[in-house]
Amino acid sequence: GAGGGNDIQWCFSQVKGAVDDDVAEADIISTVEFNHSGELLATGDKGGRVVIFQQEQENKTQSHSRGEYNVYSTFQSHEPEFDYLKSLEIEEKINKIRWLPQKNAAQFLLSTNDKTIKLWKISERDKRPEGYNLKEEDGRYRDPTTVTTLRVPVFRPMDLMVEASPRRIFANAHTYHINSISINSDYETYLSADDLRINLWHLEITDRSFNIVDIKPANMEELTEVITAAEFHPNSCNTFVYSSSKGTIRLCDMRASALCDRHSKLFEEPEDPSNRSFFSEIISSISDVKFSHSGRYMMTRDYLSVKIWDLNMENRPVETYQVHEYLRSKLCSLYENDCIFDKFECCWNGSDRQVCIVMTGSYNNFFRMFDRNTKRDITLEASRENNKPRTVLKPRKVCASGKRKKDEISVDSLDFNKKILHTAWHPKENIIAVATTNNLYIFQDKMN
């Protein structure tokens, strides 16, 4: 995986979050998402908070680095709730954030926990009105009899204030835990998916949603498969896909019927009989599905691999990339400590037509990139050590078996508590955001 030619050279840029090893549970990052321009970067955490970073305007004189990301807005999106009927807590953890494309001065995003989706408006205020006739500057009302002249209030500049306000709350539509939200290409509707159902919403309407997929069996005893992720097609507003815990992806067309019970296409790779074990099903469970920018391909992530599918070919993926095949012999241990249920996400690079790279996380704070054109891959580490700005990141290698070379790490030394589940790629530039447990790393392409 060494560089050369057009390979990107990744450098450390910034890291956000607490330094100490003792991680507060509320600070655990649960989602990362760039907005459509890449100027804003949002994170959600287990404590129900959303933190938005804004990229500084590029300094024309400092051509060696792109703008840094600084905190723009922080707000409490979701609070913990208690379901009295079931006697269970509803976590405030933010499962997903999705940005709407910008239509006016304000920014809008959808954030969701297990049960409720909220539309947030993030707006700037950099001026305030002064000179009211009936109110003092501190807000106290003036005695009208003391008013002798009238004036027109004027706007005066003030320190920038960023306000987040909830504009819509989409609640009470999900019995099970929401795992995905996806905004349609019409920018008017969006879908939300839980373990057994997918609902379609209109962004303006909160008191009802349409159920478009329902895989709940009549008898819950017969339940053997759940929905794990769902996404709208980037261009075709009636098409969406959803993945399952059995490693299948179904593509549905909403024009076919109101309830998309029958898929238009079913994507499934036949099982390799030589790899069969009691864990085969678990590791085939898809944790994330993402369409390519063109919409011609989609990518899925299961426990050990990333697969690229051509929408025109249902019976097998066109490419398969092994993320950490060395874990295959450790599946029983990973089952015991529950790591086998970790849900890794994946993402495509920005919309650069020349380059096609996919990225996903692994353990030991490693993350992996696969170049679809060159077929080269690289393993990098998100770590505060040895990370100086503008120093190219050193590739990492895991030694699966046999003699460990210098600088290699043996499988048994991997830290399975340090997992990178969430990564995001800037929509236009080679800037990536990688979330470790409670820190957000930003890496950039080395500019010459």
Place this chain on the structure above:
Amino acid sequence: MGEEEGLPQTQLLDTMFVRGLKRKCFDGEEDIEGTLAGIKAIPSYNLQRQSLLDMSLVKLQLCHMLVEPNLCRSVLIANTVRQIQEEMTQDGIWQMINSQSSGQASLDRLVSTDILCRSSREQAEGKHLPGCGTFSKDFEGDQAQGSSETMSTTSSVQAPRNLQGNVWDMESPQENKGNFQKSLDQIFETLENKSPSSVEDLFSEVDNSYYDLDTMLTGMMSSTKMGHCDGLETFSSPANAAPNSNCKSDLNELDHIVEIFVES
């Protein structure tokens, strides 16, 4: 996980579940000592499969906490349990007890297959298998002890009942399958209704020490080793109650769990 050295107790289990590895088929005509040495090196497939089953059942129990359990995880674990149960049904579930008691998986399987084919009269006479020598005597000795000590648990009671020539192949697999299905159903019903109290009722009889996976797994490992030692020791001196009873008390707890799920 990072503080510990790699992956502890389940390393042995990992070797069994490496790609494509299925149960090893021991040829009964092999040298007995050679077979024993082979078993000592790697715990029997049945034992490992049983460990996985027990681990899975504990995981399903531990699901029921304050927050609603993760349905995807529960479904995947339940499917794993079903897979194991189906395979065990094909093998014959009662072997599970016998293979644990002596750790002599290969011979057990031979014995069980043979017993299944024998008439009830022959079984009552306790006829030895040709070529098994003293080991079958030890096995039957263990079994007799096992039967008497664990008579309270129905799973071991099932074993003698089956030995009496029930049509095991037709009846019990389905019956047990049904019982397993029922217990899994109960888990899903509780997931749906989400009333923790009923779940607690379901598992109230479970001994809390069972929750300690480490104890369970290491306990199983040591009882296996003791089983091997027993085999060798009883070769020279028939009576050796102490390690056996230790072994049996671990089995008691496990049988108890199995009983809840199989019989409930």
